[in-house]
Amino acid sequence: MGYTVIGTRHSRAFRVLWMLEELGQDYAHVPAAPRAEEVTRVSPLGKLPVLLDGDQAIPDSAAILTYLADKHGALTYPAGTPERARQDAWTFRILDELDALLWTAARHSFVLPEGERVPEVKDSLKAEYARNLERMVPEIPGPYLMGERMTVPDLLLVHCGGWAIAAKFPEPPAAFKAYAKGLRAREAYQRAAALP
Numbered sequence: 624m625g626y627t628v629i630g631t632r633h634s635r636a637f638r639v640l641w642m643l644e645e646l647g648q649d650y651a652h653v654p655a656a657p658r659a660e661e662v663t664r665v666s667p668l669g670k671l672p673v674l675l676d677g678d679q680a681i682p683d684s685a686a687i688l689t690y691l692a693d694k695h696g697a698l699t700y701p702a703g704t705p706e707r708a709r710q711d712a713w714t715f716r717i718l719d720e721l722d723a724l725l726w727t728a729a730r731h732s733f734v735l736p737e738g739e740r741v742p743e744v745k746d747s748l749k750a751e752y753a754r755n756l757e758r759m760v761p762e763i764p765g766p767y768l769m770g771e772r773m774t775v776p777d778l779l780l781v782h783c784g785g786w787a788i789a790a791k792f793p794e795p796p797a798a799f800k801a802y803a804k805g806l807r808a809r810e811a812y813q814r815a816a817a818l819p
Contacts, residue, residue, distance in 0.1 A: 625648055625649045625650060625676075626643060626649070626674060626675065627650065627674070627675035628640055628643065628650055628651070628652050628653070628673075628674055629653045629655050629661055629665065629666075629674075629675070630653075630654070630655060630662070630671030631654040631655070632816065634657070634671040634672065635671060635684040636671050636672030637782055638778050638779060638782050639672050639674055639691075640652065640815040641782075641812055641815040642691055642692075642778055643691070643815075644810075644811035644812070644815050645698060645773075645809070645811040646695050646698070648691075648695070652818055652819070654819040655671070656671075657669055657670060658670075665680040666680050666682045670682060672687065674691075685714060685718055685779065688775045688778060688779070689775060698774050698775055698777075700769070700772075700774065706769065709769065710769055710775065710776060713769070713776035713780075714775055714779060716759070717776055717779045717783060718779065720752075720759070721752060721755060721756065721759075721780070721783040721787075722779065722783055724748045724752045724755075725748075725752070725786050725787060727744070728744075728745045728748045728749070728792075731744050731745060732745070732790075749792050749793055752792050752793070753792070756784075756787075756796065756799060757796060760795075760796045760798045760799045761798075763798070763802055765802065766802070766805055768780065773806075777806060780803075781802075781803050781812075784799060785807075
Protein backbone atom coordinates (compact mmCIF):
# COMPACT_ATOMS: atom_id res chain seq x y z
CA MET A 624 0.00 0.00 0.00
CA GLY A 625 1.54 3.27 -1.07
CA TYR A 626 -0.19 5.90 1.08
CA THR A 627 -2.29 6.09 4.23
CA VAL A 628 -4.91 8.81 4.66
CA ILE A 629 -5.95 9.51 8.24
CA GLY A 630 -9.31 11.25 8.70
CA THR A 631 -12.98 10.67 8.01
CA ARG A 632 -14.39 11.62 4.64
CA HIS A 633 -16.62 14.11 6.51
CA SER A 634 -13.50 16.20 7.18
CA ARG A 635 -10.99 17.88 4.88
CA ALA A 636 -9.57 14.38 4.40
CA PHE A 637 -12.19 14.01 1.66
CA ARG A 638 -10.05 16.26 -0.53
CA VAL A 639 -7.11 13.89 -0.20
CA LEU A 640 -9.22 10.78 -0.76
CA TRP A 641 -10.70 12.31 -3.90
CA MET A 642 -7.24 13.33 -5.13
CA LEU A 643 -5.85 9.82 -4.66
CA GLU A 644 -8.84 8.39 -6.51
CA GLU A 645 -8.25 10.84 -9.37
CA LEU A 646 -4.59 9.79 -9.46
CA GLY A 647 -5.46 6.08 -9.37
CA GLN A 648 -3.12 5.51 -6.42
CA ASP A 649 -3.37 2.70 -3.89
CA TYR A 650 -3.95 3.88 -0.35
CA ALA A 651 -5.19 2.77 3.03
CA HIS A 652 -7.85 4.83 4.77
CA VAL A 653 -8.02 5.27 8.55
CA PRO A 654 -11.31 7.12 9.27
CA ALA A 655 -10.14 8.63 12.55
CA ALA A 656 -11.60 11.69 14.31
CA PRO A 657 -9.58 14.82 15.13
CA ARG A 658 -7.13 14.35 18.02
CA ALA A 659 -7.72 10.57 18.00
CA GLU A 660 -4.72 8.47 19.00
CA GLU A 661 -4.21 7.40 15.36
CA VAL A 662 -3.80 11.07 14.46
CA THR A 663 -1.70 12.37 17.37
CA ARG A 664 0.69 9.41 17.06
CA VAL A 665 1.87 10.78 13.70
CA SER A 666 0.96 14.49 13.96
CA PRO A 667 1.08 16.36 17.28
CA LEU A 668 -1.38 18.92 15.87
CA GLY A 669 -4.13 16.31 16.07
CA LYS A 670 -5.81 17.92 13.04
CA LEU A 671 -7.18 16.16 9.96
CA PRO A 672 -6.12 15.05 7.49
CA VAL A 673 -2.69 13.47 7.72
CA LEU A 674 -1.08 11.67 4.79
CA LEU A 675 1.52 9.01 5.49
CA ASP A 676 3.97 8.41 2.67
CA GLY A 677 6.34 5.80 4.00
CA ASP A 678 7.66 7.20 7.28
CA GLN A 679 6.78 10.79 6.33
CA ALA A 680 3.67 12.32 7.91
CA ILE A 681 2.28 15.28 5.98
CA PRO A 682 -0.49 17.37 7.62
CA ASP A 683 -2.82 19.96 6.04
CA SER A 684 -5.08 19.13 3.11
CA ALA A 685 -3.81 21.86 0.77
CA ALA A 686 -0.18 20.90 1.41
CA ILE A 687 -1.03 17.23 0.80
CA LEU A 688 -2.85 17.98 -2.46
CA THR A 689 0.05 20.07 -3.73
CA TYR A 690 2.54 17.38 -2.68
CA LEU A 691 0.62 14.64 -4.47
CA ALA A 692 0.07 16.75 -7.58
CA ASP A 693 3.77 17.61 -7.82
CA LYS A 694 4.90 14.07 -7.03
CA HIS A 695 2.66 12.48 -9.66
CA GLY A 696 2.74 15.31 -12.21
CA ALA A 697 -1.06 15.44 -12.40
CA LEU A 698 -3.85 17.90 -11.59
CA THR A 699 -1.29 20.70 -11.62
CA TYR A 700 0.85 22.88 -13.82
CA PRO A 701 4.65 22.70 -13.42
CA ALA A 702 6.24 24.82 -10.69
CA GLY A 703 7.81 28.00 -12.01
CA THR A 704 5.27 28.55 -14.80
CA PRO A 705 2.73 31.40 -15.08
CA GLU A 706 -0.03 28.78 -15.15
CA ARG A 707 1.15 27.40 -11.84
CA ALA A 708 1.17 30.88 -10.36
CA ARG A 709 -2.48 31.36 -11.46
CA GLN A 710 -3.34 27.90 -10.12
CA ASP A 711 -1.72 28.70 -6.77
CA ALA A 712 -3.52 32.06 -6.68
CA TRP A 713 -6.82 30.18 -6.94
CA THR A 714 -5.74 27.79 -4.19
CA PHE A 715 -4.78 30.56 -1.79
CA ARG A 716 -7.89 32.58 -2.60
CA ILE A 717 -10.21 29.63 -1.91
CA LEU A 718 -8.44 28.89 1.36
CA ASP A 719 -8.61 32.53 2.42
CA GLU A 720 -12.05 33.58 1.18
CA LEU A 721 -14.07 30.36 1.64
CA ASP A 722 -12.32 27.64 3.63
CA ALA A 723 -11.25 29.97 6.46
CA LEU A 724 -14.82 31.24 6.89
CA LEU A 725 -16.25 27.71 6.99
CA TRP A 726 -13.61 26.63 9.51
CA THR A 727 -14.26 29.66 11.73
CA ALA A 728 -17.99 28.88 11.69
CA ALA A 729 -17.24 25.26 12.63
CA ARG A 730 -15.03 26.41 15.48
CA HIS A 731 -17.83 28.56 16.87
CA SER A 732 -20.35 25.71 16.41
CA PHE A 733 -18.64 22.69 17.95
CA VAL A 734 -14.83 22.86 17.92
CA LEU A 735 -14.07 25.47 20.58
CA PRO A 736 -14.96 24.91 24.25
CA GLU A 737 -18.55 26.07 24.75
CA GLY A 738 -17.55 29.11 26.81
CA GLU A 739 -15.33 30.40 23.99
CA ARG A 740 -17.90 30.10 21.20
CA VAL A 741 -19.54 33.19 19.74
CA PRO A 742 -22.45 31.78 17.71
CA GLU A 743 -23.49 35.28 16.58
CA VAL A 744 -20.37 35.52 14.39
CA LYS A 745 -21.77 32.87 12.05
CA ASP A 746 -24.25 35.26 10.38
CA SER A 747 -21.37 37.55 9.40
CA LEU A 748 -19.31 34.60 8.13
CA LYS A 749 -22.20 33.33 6.02
CA ALA A 750 -22.73 36.75 4.44
CA GLU A 751 -19.03 37.13 3.66
CA TYR A 752 -18.87 33.61 2.19
CA ALA A 753 -21.85 34.35 -0.07
CA ARG A 754 -20.28 37.64 -1.30
CA ASN A 755 -16.92 35.99 -1.95
CA LEU A 756 -18.43 33.06 -3.85
CA GLU A 757 -20.65 35.42 -5.87
CA ARG A 758 -17.53 37.36 -6.91
CA MET A 759 -15.60 34.20 -7.71
CA VAL A 760 -18.11 32.43 -9.93
CA PRO A 761 -17.95 34.75 -12.98
CA GLU A 762 -14.18 34.23 -13.04
CA ILE A 763 -14.49 30.46 -13.61
CA PRO A 764 -13.81 30.00 -17.33
CA GLY A 765 -15.21 26.45 -17.30
CA PRO A 766 -15.33 23.61 -17.16
CA TYR A 767 -12.56 24.05 -14.54
CA LEU A 768 -10.92 26.95 -12.71
CA MET A 769 -7.95 26.79 -15.07
CA GLY A 770 -10.09 26.31 -18.19
CA GLU A 771 -9.89 22.89 -19.79
CA ARG A 772 -7.64 21.30 -17.16
CA MET A 773 -8.75 20.15 -13.72
CA THR A 774 -6.27 21.17 -11.01
CA VAL A 775 -5.87 21.17 -7.22
CA PRO A 776 -8.04 24.26 -6.57
CA ASP A 777 -11.02 22.56 -8.22
CA LEU A 778 -10.96 19.90 -5.51
CA LEU A 779 -10.75 22.59 -2.83
CA LEU A 780 -13.57 24.69 -4.27
CA VAL A 781 -15.99 21.80 -4.76
CA HIS A 782 -15.26 20.50 -1.27
CA CYS A 783 -15.89 23.95 0.22
CA GLY A 784 -19.19 24.11 -1.67
CA GLY A 785 -20.31 20.81 -0.14
CA TRP A 786 -19.12 21.86 3.32
CA ALA A 787 -21.11 25.09 2.99
CA ILE A 788 -24.29 23.17 2.19
CA ALA A 789 -23.78 20.89 5.22
CA ALA A 790 -23.16 23.96 7.41
CA LYS A 791 -26.37 25.63 6.17
CA PHE A 792 -24.56 28.51 4.49
CA PRO A 793 -26.43 30.52 1.81
CA GLU A 794 -27.49 28.86 -1.43
CA PRO A 795 -24.72 29.16 -4.05
CA PRO A 796 -25.25 30.81 -7.45
CA ALA A 797 -26.71 28.61 -10.21
CA ALA A 798 -23.45 28.80 -12.17
CA PHE A 799 -21.55 27.41 -9.19
CA LYS A 800 -24.05 24.55 -8.83
CA ALA A 801 -23.52 23.63 -12.50
CA TYR A 802 -19.72 23.78 -12.13
CA ALA A 803 -19.74 21.64 -8.96
CA LYS A 804 -22.25 19.15 -10.36
CA GLY A 805 -19.87 18.33 -13.20
CA LEU A 806 -17.02 17.58 -10.80
CA ARG A 807 -19.18 15.62 -8.36
CA ALA A 808 -20.26 13.39 -11.24
CA ARG A 809 -16.68 12.18 -11.74
CA GLU A 810 -16.12 8.52 -10.86
CA ALA A 811 -13.21 9.38 -8.57
CA TYR A 812 -15.42 11.76 -6.58
CA GLN A 813 -18.13 9.11 -6.29
CA ARG A 814 -15.65 6.50 -5.04
CA ALA A 815 -14.30 8.88 -2.40
CA ALA A 816 -17.84 9.85 -1.34
CA ALA A 817 -18.65 6.18 -0.66
CA LEU A 818 -15.86 5.83 1.94
CA PRO A 819 -16.42 5.98 5.72
